Amino acid sequence: MNPISKLEDQFSSEFIDGPDKRKQALDEAVQTMKEFVRIDHSVAVLSDLADNKSYIFTGDFGSFFEMDTSGYLTIDSIWEEDIYQRIHPDDLFERNLLELEFFNFLKTVEPDERLHYATKCKIRTLNSKKEYQRILHRSFYLKNSSEGGLWLAVCVYNYLFEKKETVTGIDGKIINTKTGESVYVDTYVNCINLLTSREKEVLVLIGKGVISKEIADQLNISINTVNRHRQNILEKLNVSNSIEAVRTADALNLL
Template sequence: MSVITNMENKFSSESIDSVDKRRESIDEVIEMMKGYVQIEHSVAVISDLAEKKSYILSGNFRNFLEMDSSEYFTIDSIWEDDIYQRIHPDDLFERHLLELDFFNFLKALAPEERLNYTTNCKIRAINSNKEYQHIMHRNFYLKNSSKGGLWLAVCLYNYSYEMPESFSGIDGKIINTKTGAFFHVETYDNCIGLLSVREKEILVLISKGIISKEIANKLTISINTVNRHRQNILEKLNVSNSIEAVRTANALHLLK
């Protein structure tokens, strides 16, 4: 979970509309998604990045997740922790890397283009027999704010209808649902520029177990500067500690 602990820092910097305007849009989206999950028999999590809460709507797939029979409820978080606990830790990590890459991919697009894209991946989740089974996960944004900030995010969960042998890992993709074009996400190219040269240099030294004071001496900078860079690294990689920062940076191929 630490991979996404600080994702809220990115979301909170997005330009958001007034409370009344948001409420009207949220009510509209909830009504639309209520019908969708019944047709698709899926589970949808609508995350309000402004209010830091989520609306969970469920079709029949809630039985797989052993969720309460309620078709609609709210949680005070943009992370669906109860569902995350059922996902294989390796797949959860990879899924969050995909989400980070997707976020940076969308930020490079014009606001009106962002809503045409979704991620798609297959992740292992614990079924009612307490065994891991591949399920489908999608992530997309339904609304920008009027100021162009990303606002309402949606995660969809449903059965996967592909055999595990037909794909490797989580088989992450970013798809343009308007045109049908897609590309596989394996190297997280949209995250290449996340860290500055100095931040990479410091993170490499951290990975070798070197403490901040020694890093400051080695690079001839103040310890306050080192600590500021360390904090920036954690925020950019959306992690809560240096161990996770090194793991995530290596997975994103940022330290090579």
């Protein structure tokens, strides 16, 4: 249910500094996040896109996830799957669409301005009583590489300190934290060019239940080309199968 393969593909194409240059900046970021969760009392995930690692920092909110709040841990992934498993599947799907839109939005912004933007949404998540409770999720990029590529990403989880209200979906937005300007995300305009016209043709036929051989015949291309388009679609939309690809593309208004 995750649209994240496209993000992984795009992350790998970012300009990333060499290991020596990254180490000092990463050490500084780790110290910054330690202090951040101490003050914010949240759970924060610092993801290193260059090394495919994440550092999970646990403030008092860690009790919500039944996590040890004594320090931080390192995982060999930029995705915090243990937390994702607690999020309502529909909200996780929408949250990942928001992150995909955010990444593509930032590519339209000058590198110096990218770190001023963040996402904010409200997601239903299982608490320690195994009951869904709406919490606050934020994300932003802490550092660019020296070449201007997006490098250190941060996700923050915390209690939703707002009065109860009727919320449709996750109420996702992109916010300029410098000016306070909010962009409500509902059209995913920055994702409009994720798929080529041919990939869209292939995906429409997949959605109709057409098998690869018949797609090849209808589009007058080889079955190997069809399979290559299938793989590209899964990677770009960050999904694991064709059903999820059709659902994600439809949600992004790509078809």
